[in-house]
Amino acid sequence: MSRTFLLAFGIFLTIASSITGLVIIPNWQFKELKPVVKLDGTRYPEVYFGDQARGRAIYINQGCIYCHTQQVRMKGYGADIRRGWGTRRSVPRDYLVDKPHQLGTMRTGPDLASIGARQPSVDWHALHLYNPQITSPGSVMPRFEYLFREIRGGEMVSADAIKIPPGRQPGDATHIVPTDRGRALIAYLKRLDQSYPLPEANQ
Amino acid sequence: MTTETTPPVAEPEFKVRVEVDGSSRPVVVLYWGSSLLWLTIATLAGLISSIKLHSPEFLGGIEWLTFGRVRAVHWDTAIYGFGGLAASGTLLWLQARLCQVRMPYQTLLLVGGVVFNIGLVLGTVGILMGYSTGVETLEFPLWAMPLLVVPYVFIVIANFTMYFSKTTKHTYVSQWYLMAVTVWFPILVLSAEACTNLGAVDGVAQAIANWWYGHNVVGLFATPTAIAAAYYLIPKVIGKPIHSYHLSLLGFWSNAIFYNWAGTHHLTGGPLPAWTITLGVVGSLMMFIPVITIGINHHMTMLGSFHLLRTSPTLRFAVMGSMIYTLSSFQGSLEALRSHQEVTHFTHYTIGHVHFGMYGFFAPLMFAMMYYGMPRLMDQEWSSARLIRIHFWCTLVGMSIYVIAMCYAGIRQGLMMNDPSIPFLNIVRFTVPYLAMRTVGGLILLTGTIAFLINFVRIITPHKYTWATPTLLDTDRDWKKLLAQEKDEKRGVQ
Numbered sequence: 001m002s003r004t005f006l007l008a009f010g011i012f013l014t015i016a017s018s019i020t021g022l023v024i025i026p027n028w029q030f031k032e033l034k035p036v037v038k039l040d041g042t043r044y045p046e047v048y049f050g051d052q053a054r055g056r057a058i059y060i061n062q063g064c065i066y067c068h069t070q071q072v073r074m075k076g077y078g079a080d081i082r083r084g085w086g087t088r089r090s091v092p093r094d095y096l097v098d099k100p101h102q103l104g105t106m107r108t109g110p111d112l113a114s115i116g117a118r119q120p121s122v123d124w125h126a127l128h129l130y131n132p133q134i135t136s137p138g139s140v141m142p143r144f145e146y147l148f149r150e151i152r153g154g155e156m157v158s159a160d161a162i163k164i165p166p167g168r169q170p171g172d173a174t175h176i177v178p179t180d181r182g183r184a185l186i187a188y189l190k191r192l193d194q195s196y197p198l199p200e201a202n203q
Numbered sequence: 204m205t206t207e208t209t210p211p212v213a214e215p216e217f218k219v220r221v222e223v224d225g226s227s228r229p230v231v232v233l234y235w236g237s238s239l240l241w242l243t244i245a246t247l248a249g250l251i252s253s254i255k256l257h258s259p260e261f262l263g264g265i266e267w268l269t270f271g272r273v274r275a276v277h278w279d280t281a282i283y284g285f286g287g288l289a290a291s292g293t294l295l296w297l298q299a300r301l302c303q304v305r306m307p308y309q310t311l312l313l314v315g316g317v318v319f320n321i322g323l324v325l326g327t328v329g330i331l332m333g334y335s336t337g338v339e340t341l342e343f344p345l346w347a348m349p350l351l352v353v354p355y356v357f358i359v360i361a362n363f364t365m366y367f368s369k370t371t372k373h374t375y376v377s378q379w380y381l382m383a384v385t386v387w388f389p390i391l392v393l394s395a396e397a398c399t400n401l402g403a404v405d406g407v408a409q410a411i412a413n414w415w416y417g418h419n420v421v422g423l424f425a426t427p428t429a430i431a432a433a434y435y436l437i438p439k440v441i442g443k444p445i446h447s448y449h450l451s452l453l454g455f456w457s458n459a460i461f462y463n464w465a466g467t468h469h470l471t472g473g474p475l476p477a478w479t480i481t482l483g484v485v486g487s488l489m490m491f492i493p494v495i496t497i498g499i500n501h502h503m504t505m506l507g508s509f510h511l512l513r514t515s516p517t518l519r520f521a522v523m524g525s526m527i528y529t530l531s532s533f534q535g536s537l538e539a540l541r542s543h544q545e546v547t548h549f550t551h552y553t554i555g556h557v558h559f560g561m562y563g564f565f566a567p568l569m570f571a572m573m574y575y576g577m578p579r580l581m582d583q584e585w586s587s588a589r590l591i592r593i594h595f596w597c598t599l600v601g602m603s604i605y606v607i608a609m610c611y612a613g614i615r616q617g618l619m620m621n622d623p624s625i626p627f628l629n630i631v632r633f634t635v636p637y638l639a640m641r642t643v644g645g646l647i648l649l650t651g652t653i654a655f656l657i658n659f660v661r662i663i664t665p666h667k668y669t670w671a672t673p674t675l676l677d678t679d680r681d682w683k684k685l686l687a688q689e690k691d692e693k694r695g696v697q
Contacts, residue, residue: 004366007379011386011459015423018463019394022415026479027408060337063271069549073472078545082623090474095406100338100399103410105469107549107620108256108634110627132259138632140259146266 033093036198044196047097048188055188058181059102062144069104070113072194084118085111086194088201094194109141116193125186126162130176134168147182151175219303219370220579226305227296228580230312232663234292235573237320239656241284242566244327246652248277250645257638267331275330275342281561282340282420283351284323288316289569290428291358294381296576297435298362301378302369308361315354322350338399338409340417345400352392359385376451380431383459387423391416407475411467418466421560426462429524429568430497436521436571437504441511446503450496458493461486468539471548480541487539494532501525514675516591520571523599527563534559546621551634552613559606562648567598570655577662578673585674586666586682590658595676597651605644612637 035043048056059065072086080086090113095101119125127134130148132141150173151161161175178186252274254261262268299306306312326343329335334344343351362385366378395416397403404412438445445451467475467483505522512519534556537543547553574591578584585591612634619630661682668685 004374004382007382008386010456011383012390014459014463015387015390015419018419019412019415022464022467022479022482023394023398023404023408023412026411026476027404029476030406030408033406061272061333061335062269063275063335065337065339066271066274071473077472077541078548079621079623083620083627084623092407092474092476094474095410098406099402099409100336101407101410101413102337103407103470103473105339105549105553108551108631136628138628140256140631140635140638142255142259142270143263144269145264 030092033096035093035096036196038196044198045094045097048191051184051187052191053188054181055184055186055191056102058147058185059188060100062185064112065102065104065106067106067108067141068110068112069107070111070192071103072111072113080111083110086114088194088197090194091198091201093198093200109139112189112192114192114194116190117195120190122186122190123162125189126176126178126182127164129182129185130164131168134165144182144185147185148176148178151177220300222305223299223303224579226309227299230306230309230316231292231296231576231580233313233316234288234295235577236659236663237316238285238288238292238569239652239659241280241288241323243649243652243656245277245281245285246645246649248273248280250642250649252277253638253642253645257635257642266333272331272333272335275335276327278340279330279342280323280327282425283326283343285569286425286561286565287351287355288319289572290384290425291355293428293432293569293572294384295358295361296580297377297431297572298365298381301371301375301435302365303371304365304368306361307364307368308357311357312361315357318350319354322347322354325350336400338413340420341395341399341413345396348392348396352389355389355392359389375434376445376448376455377431377434379455380427380434383455384424384427384431387419387427391419391423407473410470410473411475411479414469415466418469419463421557421565422462422465425561425565426528427458429528429565430458432568432572433501433521433525433528436517436568436575437501437525440515440518440521440575441505441508443504443508446500450500454493454496454500457489457496461489461493465490465539468544471539471541471544484539484541487536490532490536494529494536498525498529502529514677516585516595516674516676517571517575519595519676520567520574520598523595524564524566524568524571527559527567531556531559531564546617547613548617549620550613550616551609551637552617555606555609555613558602558609562598562602563606570594570598573659577659581662583662583665584670584672585658586661586669586680587658588674588676588678588680590654591674592676593654594651594658597647597654601644601647601649601651603644604647605641608637608640608644 035045037043071090072088073080074089075081081088124135126148128136129144131143131145132139150170151157153172153174157175158177161177163175164173251262251268252270255270255273295306295312326347329344329347330342335342336344362381366382395412398412399409434445434451464482464486467479468487471480471484473480502525512522538547538552538556574585616630616634619625619633666682668682668689670680674680
């Protein structure tokens with residue numbers, strides 16, 4: 001009986017020590033991290049609101065994380081910065097408002113930590129999500145055509161419609177318009193930007 | 204030579220065994236049977252995701268079948284559906300046998316098994332409908348989780364009840380591992396859910412909690428159960444005691460201490476304090492100690508008995524599992540090194556490694572457990588040796604194709620990614636043929652799973668024609684043949 005207790009207690013200690021050492025202590029260490037106030041008075045990182053928050057939820061429920069990371073490794077470790085995925089390495093402060101985190105562990109597609117800075121064009125994002133083959137031939141990314149409404153030839157073209165390049169138009173669709181969800185996802189992607197030079201990123 | 208029959212035992216001990224197996228039957232068959240259904244679902248989901256990665260148009264445009272959702276369903280049904288149920292059935296039956304007691308709380312465990320399955324269905328549908336939490340390995344929506352956690356509490360209670368009422372004097376090494384699983388797993392799930400989806404910790408600490416869990420669910424749940432199975436099955440089938448008691452003690456405690464800390468290597472290069480990653484790397488490298496000791500114990504016990512691999516289905520799967528345990532663990536420890544991670548971290552190499560461990564080590568040991576246990580629980584033999592052979596070779600060949608294709612492609616992919624002069628899309632195009640090769644591997648694995656499922660359905664359905672001796676691999680035993688023979692005989696009589 002006492003040996004059994006010792007066994008169970010030892011087993012308990014192994015897991016209790018690892019969660020303390022790996023999760024609780026780092027979390028306590030990060031407690032003092034606060035967003036920085038930029039020169040123009042805005043904060044970095046700013047909380048997600050409106051379309052950005054809704055877009056983040058779509059990013060999560062479509063499972064983008066299984067092919068895309070959101071973390072740039074430091075100079076000299078891999079080629080993340082030389083590939084232009086970021087201007088500096090990512091640091092804990094970049095993720096203060098990320099709940100749940102979307103760091104990711106797989107790069108079937110490129111890193112997205114600063115995709116908003118790398119691809120500022122709404123049209124590019126829309127066409128890429130609608131049919132990745134238009135912007136990135138050979139890509140294995142799925143089409144997210146259900147986040148868009150196709151506009152057929154002869155239909156009235158609304159102001160925010162995006163022209164599908166000739167030769168890429170399926171049937172008689174000439175333009176696409178993002179649905180509310182599509183617009184939200186694009187807003188989120190455009191907001192992804194870690195280019196603000198946090199001091200600790202240079203240490 | 205019959206390898207599957209246990210050595211002659213004294214009459215009273217045989218009675219106990221009949222009693223134990225009889226009381227375990229409904230529970231264990233429910234857990235194992237449903238685990239195989241989930242394995243089929245997981246394999247199908249894996250296959251769909253695999254095809255989508257080289258032919259993105261496949262089932263394209265259907266939101267609930269988009270890659271990011273099917274991929275999540277694949278892993279969650281594999282680890283909780285197949286892994287959770289197969290391991291729980293194994294845990295309960297092994298504990299009952301090693302304690303030589305009747306299975307307690309049968310009704311509770313049966314209800315628990317059904318509830319667990321309902322939870323899995325809800326979680327799976329939830330992910331497909333877009334309710335994933337977005338935390339890897341904990342994707343199931345929170346409203347499905349109680350249905351998975353509560354039944355596990357029943358299993359924990361049953362396990363302790365058996366352990367404290369055991370009629371044997373000794374505690375066998377498998378029982379330490381089973382005890383460890385029941386202590387670890389509930390703590391693991393509850394604290395990981397608290398830290399991630401319930402938001403007890405913030406920012407990147409959440410990422411650490413996520414990978415502390417993601418790595419430990421394999422290391423503190425799947426691995427110990429499979430090691431317990433190997434420790435039970437290998438000596439049982441070949442009729443020799445385990446090589447060294449002291450090594451098993453060292454193996455157990457070093458595994459318990461070091462595996463716990465290994466998880467953060469999944470975040471190497473990430474935005475975390477370097478010391479957290481270093482701890483993960485050290486933990487991973489220290490894993491050489493338990494892996495080598497457990498390996499010596501299993502392989503030295505096998506020494507001199509390798510000829511039995513020709514005949515015994517149980518032994519064949521168990522030895523495949525324990526050998527790949529050694530190999531995949533070596534691979535895993537080296538993979539944790541920063542220099543290795545610089546290349547392979549974000550590539551298909553990791554996916555190859557996961558499948559090497561799960562389908563090369565864990566799954567074969569669960570299959571071995573079922574090949575050994577089902578004839579004893581059902582009092583009926585496997586009805587087709589050919590189906591077992593198909594299952595074995597499909598598992599070995601399919602898994603090998605998968606792992607080799609992914610690991611090779613992953614290394615090349617990583618080296619190309621670290622060379623910024625190579626456009627990213629060229630790397631994607633380079634991997635496509637290997638991704639197609641993986642689909643071939645997956646199809647072979649699915650074939651094996653279906654062969655096993657057929658055999659499993661036959662062994663749980665009572666049938667008239669059966670055999671008195673175990674179904675060994677070198678026989679051409681086939682249930683259909685026996686039926687045909689019977690028919691011919693009847694016709695002859697007429």
